[in-house]
Amino acid sequence: MIEFDQITKHYGDTEVVSDVSLTVEPHTITVVVGTSGSGKTTLIRMVNRLVEPTSGVIRIDGEDNRSIPAFELRRRIGYAIQGHGLFPHRTVAQNIATVPILLGWGKARVKAKVEELLTLFQLDPSFFAERYPHELSGGQQQRVGVARALAAEPNLLLMDEPFGALDPIIRAKAQDDLLAIQKHFGTTIILVTHDMEEAFHLADRIAVMDKGEVLQYANPAEMLVRPATPFVEALIGASERPFRLLAIERAGDAVEPGAAEGTPIPASLSQRDALSQLLWSGRPALPVAAADGAILGKVSLEGLVKRAARPR
């Protein structure tokens, strides 16, 4: 659990973060969104003390994050940034091993961890371990950057626009990988982005920041239904609301009894993507299949349209 307690940060006369208090639950993904200059990056950089707050306290699992030296704190917290920041003179394996080696892990343990992570990120260790970062594609570099952040098995992972430099297709893949990895390790993730789509895709809770203040801190559905201020509403995009509402939930949750014609939709697909398939196929309903291929029932246009309507 990470508690921000009345955090304020001044640079000279400008206040970049003003009196932010919020609590991040363990094993969840919290996304901080805002325009550039909203103070979102400064806010998360205060968690691992790359920036020190002017006033206020950040507690990690109840403990003030200033109770241990900054470099020790940072070794316990994963940190992934835009443009990955891989060390160009070190191989992929050496990059990933950065924090474990700082912590003095044994050779065998480091090697095993590097191989585990490379495999998890679908990078063949026998091919990639000895490569240098400049020999990798952008998407691969980004994955190595996240693998490096996770190498010492941190409970908390901070991500500052980690997918900002990726093209849309690789970005969507990277986001899905992140969700899978978060499930795998149960890591608490705080992610900063200016991309609303990304926020709704990843977040358990979203904090919207503007001019250093948190305007709203809520789960995605609540934020859609009850935006706290016109700014939040504008950021969500009024015309996007029904689709974002559908995007949050899975097709499996909208299953109705009955049979339907057509290619089955996987239950894990978002309701938004299910709607899109219904519209494209021109059918009023499509069957829904579980991961093992068993037909669970159907999703209908009518059902999804109801779900997309403003909840009362």
Added chain:
Amino acid sequence: MPSLATLLRLAALLVLLAFFLQPAWFEPLLRPLVQANAPAIYDRGNLFWLTMLHLRTVFVATLAAALVAVSLAILVTREAGAEFLPLSRSLVNIGQTFPPVAVLALAVPIFGFGEKPTLIALFLYGLLPIFENALTGLTTLPPAVMEAARGAGMTERQRLFKIELPLALPVILTGIRLSVVISLATATIGSTVAARTLGEVIIAGLQSNNLAFVLQGGLIVAVLAVLIHDALQGLERALAGRAHV
């Protein structure tokens, strides 16, 4: 298959070695440059030995300059040392603008004739290129890389030795290379205050109006400068290629 440039360098090295071992072979070439009865090959000392002393002087002066300049650059790029940046820049600049001849003239009354005044002159003259390059190397590191190093929990010392210096090394070496080449040529004036360098050969040639001596001294220095320059450049390329910075 080695390139033409490599073959030329190898040839230059072989000619130089041949000149040290069998100077008599070259006498017919140099004979036309001297008056009758004057020696065509330098005969007042061993040329190979002089060359070694010349190189030693350059090596010691550059090593000292590199140690001081790089340490200074590290100091002024730390948070605590930033305020010394303008001061150290001025000091190093003065070292470069003060003519080595004047340094020799001032140093002789204090340190006497011999190698010491030359070492001091070369040391001061060599500081600037190394310092400026080290400064450039240490201040233009990719910000994302530095941020990642800090975020990973490296201490300031770990960042310096594991990230900053390795990444800045090719640029620092460029500075050292410039300094070496300048010093190789400048060291010859040390012989005006009795330092044992190849300048002796040139000065002897000037005094006795022996063009062959001047040419020998000058050419040996020039060939050494080219070969050492290229060797260091090769080393820089090898390092930069690995790090890809």
